[in-house]
Amino acid sequence: MCHDGSRGEGSMKNLVLLLMTMAVLLIGCGENPTAPVDEPLGNTKVGSPAQSLTEFENVLERVRTELKIPGFSAAITKHRRIVWAKGFGYANREKGARAIPQTVYHLASLTKPFAAVLVLQLVEQGKVNLDDPISNYGVDIGSQGIIRVRHLLSHTSEGIPGSYYQYNGDRFSKLDSVISRASGKMFGALLKEVILVPLQMDLTAPNPLSPLAGWRNDQVLERWAQGYTSNGQNPQPYPTYFGTAAGLLSTVIDMSKFSIALDNDLLLRPETKELMFAPTVSMSGVELPYGLGWFVDNNESVTIIWHYGYWDAASTLIMKIPERELCFVIMANSDRLSSASYGIGTDEDVNRSVIAQEFLNAFVYGKAELPDQAIY
Numbered sequence: 572m573c574h575d576g577s578r579g580e581g582s583m584k585n586l587v588l589l590l591m592t593m594a595v596l597l598i599g600c601g602e603n604p605t606a607p608v609d610e611p612l613g614n615t616k617v618g619s620p621a622q623s624l625t626e627f628e629n630v631l632e633r634v635r636t637e638l639k640i641p642g643f644s645a646a647i648t649k650h651r652r653i654v655w656a657k658g659f660g661y662a663n664r665e666k667g668a669r670a671i672p673q674t675v676y677h678l679a680s681l682t683k684p685f686a687a688v689l690v691l692q693l694v695e696q697g698k699v700n701l702d703d704p705i706s707n708y709g710v711d712i713g714s715q716g717i718i719r720v721r722h723l724l725s726h727t728s729e730g731i732p733g734s735y736y737q738y739n740g741d742r743f744s745k746l747d748s749v750i751s752r753a754s755g756k757m758f759g760a761l762l763k764e765v766i767l768v769p770l771q772m773d774l775t776a777p778n779p780l781s782p783l784a785g786w787r788n789d790q791v792l793e794r795w796a797q798g799y800t801s802n803g804q805n806p807q808p809y810p811t812y813f814g815t816a817a818g819l820l821s822t823v824i825d826m827s828k829f830s831i832a833l834d835n836d837l838l839l840r841p842e843t844k845e846l847m848f849a850p851t852v853s854m855s856g857v858e859l860p861y862g863l864g865w866f867v868d869n870n871e872s873v874t875i876i877w878h879y880g881y882w883d884a885a886s887t888l889i890m891k892i893p894e895r896e897l898c899f900v901i902m903a904n905s906d907r908l909s910s911a912s913y914g915i916g917t918d919e920d921v922n923r924s925v926i927a928q929e930f931l932n933a934f935v936y937g938k939a940e941l942p943d944q945a946i947y
Contacts, residue, residue, distance in 0.1 A: 617928045620937035624655060627933050634925055635659050635903075639803035642670035642796060643903035646823035647934070650896045651831045652945035656823060662796040662904065665806065675774055675794040676902035677809050678819045679880025679909075681826065681887045686746055686815035687724055687864020688833075689754075689761055691843050698753040701863075708749045712742065720749055724863040725851040736851070736859040736919075744816035758815050759785040766838065770828050775821040781813035791820055796904040798884025803905050807884040817882060823900045824947055830891060830898045848876050848893075860919035868921055873935060877921050881909035888915075890927060892935055899930045 621627040635643060642660035646653055658670030693699040701721040705712070712718055715731045722728035723746055729737045750758050759777040763786065767775050776788035800807045812818045832838050839847065850867045851859040860866055868875040873894050880887035886908035891898045901908065908926065909915050921927045933939040 617925055617932065621929065621933035621939050622937070623939055624941060627929065627939060628657060630929050630933075631901075631926070632659055634929070638907045640903050640905050640907050641799045641803050642674070643901055643908065644670050644672055644674050644676070644823045645899070645901040646672060646827045647900075647941060648827050648831055648896075648898040649941050649943065651834050652943075653824065653827045653831075653947045654942045654945060656827075656946065662794075664799075665797065670796065670904075672824050673774060673794060673822055674796050674902075675791050675820050675822055676796050676887060676904060677778070677798065677880075677882065677885035678821050678826075678887055678902070679817050679882040679885045680740065681821075681878055681880040681889060682815065682817050682819040683740075683743060684864045684878055684889075685762060685766065685819060685829070686743075686750070686758065687847060688766065688838050689750055689758070690720065690724060690746060691839055691847055691863065692765065693750070693753045695840060695843055699749060705745060705749065708752045710745045710748050712745065720746075721851075721863065723749070725859070726861050727851060727853070727859065731854070733854045735853055735857075736861055738861075738919075740816040744814045746815040750815065757783070757785050759783070759813065762819075766829070766832075770825075770832050770837075772821070772825040772828055775819065775825045778809070778811065778813040778818040778820060780809060780811040781818060783813050794822075795820060799905040800884070801906050801910065803907070807905075809884050810882055817880070821902075823902055826889060826900045826902075827898065827947075830889065830900070833891075834893075834896070834898075866919065866921065875921055875931075877927075879909050879915050879921075879924075881906055881915070886910070888921075888924060888927065890921065890930065895935060897934060897941075899927075899934075901926060 621630050641664050642662050644658040646656035656672035658672055658674055660670050662668045662670045662674045694701060699720060703720050704717050705720060718728045718732045722732045723742055726736050726738045727733050728742050747758050750761060754761050774791055776791040777784035779787045779792060798807045798809050847863045848865060849862050851861055853859055866877050873892055876891040878889055884905060886906045887902045889900045915923050934941060
């Protein structure tokens with residue numbers, strides 16, 4: 572199964588691009604000019620920090636245009652309230668439909684934080700222990716040692732389990748079995764029952780293209796953005812997978828609701844949330860870039876809890892800044908926002924993202940101010 576995570580959120584794409592480049596050099600053939608590859612643009616750089624929300628909006632539109640992304644939507648929460656949200660470009664260029672805050676996007680790996688919350692809820696209920704061998708849940712992966720639930724959640728299941736970090740969505744997807752066997756419900760059904768309905772996340776649902784979706788939401792289908800190739804020129808179908816590793820559909824508004832619920836301890840106990848957001852420590856004592864279902868960046872000034880998604884026709888990003896009670900969410904209908912050339916690329920450094928840097932420089936490290944009043 573080759574889905575969002577199995578590409579290492581970009582590692583497989585990088586390999587494909589490298590092989591394509593080598594082929595061109597060896598046989599002297601030119602690339603198809605419409606092929607969905609990351610052609611160098613050259614102009615997409617981080618500028619001077621935006622001094623206001625209006626300037627930040629202008630920055631987002633500039634980056635969208637330079638990266639040839641047909642459309643994206645973004646939202647910001649402050650002090651646990653959604654204070655800004657806006658769409659840029661087109662959700663469906665052929666139909667002339669503009670992107671808005673309620674536009675639905677393919678989340679790709681932003682599905683993983685939801686899966687992590689469900690697993691940790693089961694831990695709180697005593698139905699799962701993070702140190703349980705995954706074989707207890709019918710999962711069999713060849714290994715040099717015992718792979719435990721925490722190893723799947725933290726991407727430390729390869730080699731000697733717990734020894735090092737290696738992002739692997741295929742392995743993370745084995746949490747489907749952990750959830751279903753411990754709860755008696757499929758991932759999508761449990762997600763709807765304990766998160767989506769209570770939080771009124773009405774525009775969030777499983778990928779309807781997947782036979783494992785379990786249920787569908789017609790409102791979501793009506794608002795689902797058309798996907799596009801990496802160069803933004805042609806419509807592109809979305810992958811059909813849905814599970815704990817990827818495949819949830821949502822909006823920046825609903826993702827903000829999820830973030831706020833975490834901040835308000837509505838989904839997990841404070842000590843469980845702290846565990847989820849803490850960097851995993853390897854067997855040798857090395858602090859790793861991933862917690863349980865989330866990346867963790869502890870830099871000199873602030874802690875950034877974040878995740879991104881990167882798959883065919885989809886790229887997404889969420890950044891939580893706990894010390895400032897800020898959260899930024901952005902979702903696009905091409906993969907360019909998270910691609911190796913313009914986005915995260917290495918899986919573990921949020922500062923590679925031009926969009927992430929612009930937000931941080933404006934509202935975290937800079938002096939740009941955000942409104943205080945909730946808009947939703």
